[in-house]
Amino acid sequence: YSTLANSKNINEKKPCKRFVLYYHDILFNGTNASNATSAATTNDTKLGNFKHGKLVIFDDPMTKDNHLLSPPLARAQGFYFYDMKTTYNAWFSYTLIFNSSEHKGTINIMGADMMDEETRDLSVVGGTGDFFMTRGICTFRTDAFEGAAYFRVQMDIKLYECY
Amino acid sequence: YSTLANSKNINEKKPCKRFVLYYHDILFNGTNASNATSAATTNDTKLGNFKHGKLVIFDDPMTKDNHLLSPPLARAQGFYFYDMKTTYNAWFSYTLIFNSSEHKGTINIMGADMMDEETRDLSVVGGTGDFFMTRGICTFRTDAFEGAAYFRVQMDIKLYECY
């Protein structure tokens, strides 16, 4: 047993790789299939008035700036659901898929999205390809929220293990 | 390539941080919204008689002892579902959210809950804030099971990577 081994020399302020991307989510309403990037596969459970239990499955574009129509640098594929009865609060698990000349590979992310906070940290739990075996933090910041129709989140991805 | 690099000096008996908490789950039955902390967002699939396919989304209190009304030290937000046709067996993925003077941050956990076993180990796959980049094991032990209405699990959280 070694204290050293359990406290590797990682500095929270100095990720080995970092990039900021914008996540755009357009919810399917039954008639917008050409634009929609996500859809709810369950209804609310009626526990409270904050969409508790609504589970949304998405394949969303990730862009380098906050313009929906900018060329996507990655896709975000996965799900979120609302989980509180007293406020809006979500939980995410998803994969960022890069397939460009710049990056090929995936980054896997999960964690709680406490929407009332200005920023929220989720865990980067693994990666593949150019992001082989990576770990880190993904910080969410809501950038736009237009009712049920559209929301946008800035995702600041900081990787602390790079191979 | 180095054998050393692939077998860091971690001792399963000596976590760098450890705490034991109790998880309390009160399932929404349509009329107990004031007490309920979770609700099923899908019905059973009817594959077998052990609730296969029932998916429950929760925001549950975590207490330091096994009293439901003790002050919560954290919230557990996430989901579980039943996945077997021949016995009760669940699968969990969730976040522990700490927001107290003692701890601020999150711990992300996932794994199988083989309910017939006395103890079951899940993986701590990441953390944020005070638990930045942590990994470890979360051992479940059923502490009470009162039908569909309420169950309680002791969660023994052992962290082996601390920063």
Added chain:
Amino acid sequence: YSTLANSKNINEKKPCKRFVLYYHDILFNGTNASNATSAATTNDTKLGNFKHGKLVIFDDPMTKDNHLLSPPLARAQGFYFYDMKTTYNAWFSYTLIFNSSEHKGTINIMGADMMDEETRDLSVVGGTGDFFMTRGICTFRTDAFEGAAYFRVQMDIKLYECY
């Protein structure tokens, strides 16, 4: 801060442990309960024509060769769902459960299954028991696809952190 600390000496071609297993999924159709190993707990969302939103919960056998009836070396318990509107694409999160004389313990895996690719890499994000604290890559290769009824995936599991 140390570059060394952030780039441990891991060689993608030299896992510390590796094994290849076959995953068999037989979907419940309402009448095949004795053979079925999985069932859909939600319906498609109707966003596109590729089963978007269908969420399947499974307890599937893992065998060492591609014969469905070979003795299972592990169980795979978890879920997948379809997430694209323009092609078949899935997302998985699950646990491999080993309980034999050879191996006891679990391996937790998550990631995107881009079914149009010949191989797809998912992340091994943690483990317990004999696989205590492991991490790595799980490479999917479709081995058989027989409509909705049955599919089989070769899973090549490469572990790069072993304790």
